[in-house]
Amino acid sequence: MSESVLVLGSGNAFFTDGRAHACYLSRWPDPSGAGEIRMLIDYGASSLMRMNQESIPPSTVQGLFLTHFHGDHIGGLPFLLIHFKYIDKRKEPFWILGPAGVQEAVLGLLEQMYPGMELDFPLHFKEIKPEKRIPFMGAEIEVRPVTHRPESVALRLSYPSGKVFAFSGDAAFDENLLQALEGSDLAIVELSIESQPDPDDPTVAHVSLQELQENRSKIRTGRLVLSHIYNALAERVKRLNDSQPGFAEPAFDGLVLSL
C-alpha cells in the first residue's frame, strides 16, 4: 500500500457550504509488515460522522495529532473517545499527540461534555516540542510553531519512504508557515479568507488568497492543497490553477491525496 492522506473535513468553523470541520486521515504501511498505520490529524465537531460516512472504523486508528485547541479542530474528540469505550470496547492503546497542554485540553473538554466519564482503555498523551523528531509507528513527527493561537503548531510527518507531508493547521501567512512547509512533498495549507480585512491588525491569523497569490513562489512544496475553505474561494483557487498550473488545488471532503 502507498502513503496517503484522506481529507475528512475541508471546511471552516462555520460548516460553510456544508463542508465538515478540519480532519484528515494519514495512512502508511505498518513497519511490522501487517496492514497499515492510520493516524488522524485534527478532530472537529463533525469528524466522527465523517469517519462513519467514509467507512473508517475508529477501532482501526492508532492515534491522533492535534495542531491547536480551537473547537473546529478538537471539538469532536469526546465523541471518538466514548465510541472507543462503548462501541469498540477498545483495549488497544490510543495515542494523542500535540503541542504543550494537549492532555489538559483534551481531558478538560471530555469533562465538560461527559462529566465523570472514565475511559477504560490506555490513552497516552505526548507533547511534541519544536525541533524534536518523534518516532511514531514507523514514521517521524515534527512540529513547527505557527502564528494563530499560542499553542499552535504545524505538522511535518515523514513517512517510512522518506516523503514528507506538511499540514499548516490554522496559521497566519508568515515566515513560520513558510518554514513549516519547506521541502515537503505534499502540503495542506489553510485558506480562510480572500484578503486581510486590515493588514495592520494581526487578529485575523489566517491565510488569505491575496497573500498566497503574492507569495506563491516562496512556498516550496511538491504539491499544494488548500483547505479550511468555502466553495466560492475554492472556485477561485481552481480558476487560478487552471491559468497557472501548479498554483494550488482546492480540497474537498473525501479527497484522497497519495504521496
Ligand SMILES: [Zn+2]
Ligand atoms: Zn483555529
